[in-house]
């Protein structure tokens with residue numbers, strides 16, 4: 001697809017290759033922001049990712065599912081620069097070759113990752129956590145006491161609303177429930193205005209109510225950010241699913257609407273066999 005686009009538009013820096021990925025053609029209305037093509041990662045000869053080709057559109061909410069060991073975490077790792085592939089290309093937009101950037105530079109470019117366990121500053125308030133997340137130099141804690149501009153205050157208030165923690169803004173993060181800490185961490189990532197948000201098992205350990213609220217939160221980000229959610233909880237995936245990608249043995253097994261993928265005999269087989 002990149003090759004096709006590059007050939008059409010002669011975009012500099014985009015390699016033009018043979019037609020080997022033509023079957024992954026995406027509809028013209030879609031505007032990809034992340035391109036993974038033919039990405040292979042091996043650990044001692046074992047292929048955690050096996051010629052993985054995957055496109056994520058601008059502003060879309062994508063769910064990635066697959067049995068244990070399918071390669072979901074490794075996929076996140078190669079996008080964020082934590083793991084380097086043996087082979088393949090990963091582009092952010094049409095011109096940024098992510099394989100030329102290190103982990104901090106990829107985050108700086110606008111790709112943020114939320115790990116499964118919440119990581120917030122427990123002794124600071126919800127508001128202060130968001131404020132710190134906005135500050136570029138996080139080593140300088142004195143910046144916490146620097147005056148915020150009106151624009152910065154607005155940004156914090158907007159994120160507080162989005163994550164549903166306005167009433168908790170002066171609460172110490174350590175006193176929040178597990179679900180609230182997860183939302184706060186999502187809020188901290190939102191403060192950095194990411195273009196792509198990778199979210200790893202967001203509802204693990206959440207109550208039913210917290211899970212529902214998380215679904216609302218992620219759905220509310222659609223259109224503003226590209227959100228890629230890896231999750232095992234199928235009820236949750238069903239509640240937010242737009243396009244679902246099923247990974248198996250390091251490759252895309254199938255992609256489509258939730259009802260399509262869950263009725264796909266190949267998907268049923270890999271889950272039953274897992």
Ligand SMILES: Nc1ncnc2c1ncn2[C@@H]1O[C@H](COP(=O)(O)OP(=O)(O)OP(=O)(O)O)[C@@H](O)[C@H]1O
Nearest residue numbers: 043044047048066067068069070071072073074075
């Ligand atoms: N650093 C590593 N060294 C060796 N093998 C690894 C490493 N990281 C992942 N693997 C292997 O690669 C395969 C894919 O792992 P990965 O964690 O990406 O799968 P996953 O789909 O995220 O699984 P889960 O749903 O269980 O988290 C697994 O077989 C795993 O054991």
